[in-house]
Amino acid sequence: MARAAVQKQTVDPHVLSLKVTLRHIRPPIWRRIVVPRDMTLADLHRAIQVVMGWEDAHLHAFTVGGRQYSDPQMGLEDAANEARVTLDSLARSGMTRFTYTYDFGDDWEHDILIEKRPPATTANAYPICVAGKRNCPPEDCGGIWGYEELLAALADRDNPEHAERLEWLGEAFDPEDFSVASADVVLGAAFGRPTPPATG
Missing domain, CATH: 3.10.290.30 (MM3350-like)
Incomplete structure (x- = not known):
């Protein structure tokens, strides 16, 4: 064989x-x-x-x-x-x-x-x-602090920036x-x- x-x-x-x-x-x-x-x-x-x-x-x-x-x-x-x-x-x-x-x-x-x-x-x-x-963080998201704010907004549907950030990204974003x-x-x-x- x-x-x-x-x-x-x-x-x-x-x-x-x-x-x-x-x-x-x-x-x-x-x-x-x-x-x-x-x-x-x-x-x-x-x-x-x-x-x-x-x-x-x-x-x-x-x-x-x-x-x-x-x-x-x-x-x-x-x-x-x-x-x-x-x-x-x-x-x-x-x-x-x-x-x-x-x-x-x-x-x-x-x-x-x-x-x-x-x-x-x-x-x-x-x-x-x-x-x-x-x-990798999305381009033009504002550096380290901007990226942390972005992740916080995406993780919380009640965040006032949640929908706006999703629209800005144009697609789903998984940090992992x-x-x-x-x-x-x-x-x-x-x-x-x-x-x-x-x-x-």
Whole structure:
């Protein structure tokens, strides 16, 4: 009787594991992504947007060791070019933590941790999303405080803002809703990652 082939999980030395956590929200909203070591901060920006669920509609910047990096086309004064910095160069310099800020109005700050050891996977193309918890806040909801007010209004039908907030959202919003598999599919599409063949 034939036995189904089982893909062996391995740790790829050419990748890094990053944990991206949105600051100041409890319970935490976070994602774990495994990325190529030669990924630039510019591409990391794209990956974070996808797996967090942002719409890439606002300015952004990384802060690494006190220095800011962003897209030169955004015109941020004193910000270095994010496309010229690789994650490998940061890891080799001993950097383990840095931050990413999206939307300087709502001021969504993300902590990025370069983890000590990437998880074993069966993947042969990257980046991939391997873990995460909780839905991303809606764009333009007013930052941390606005998001807390939004959740309070949605949870209480007697809240005078309940109907208005539902209308503003245009759809149901579940703060706990997050699918690793769905995030990974969108991430793969964004980076042109080959789709694995169907099994069964």
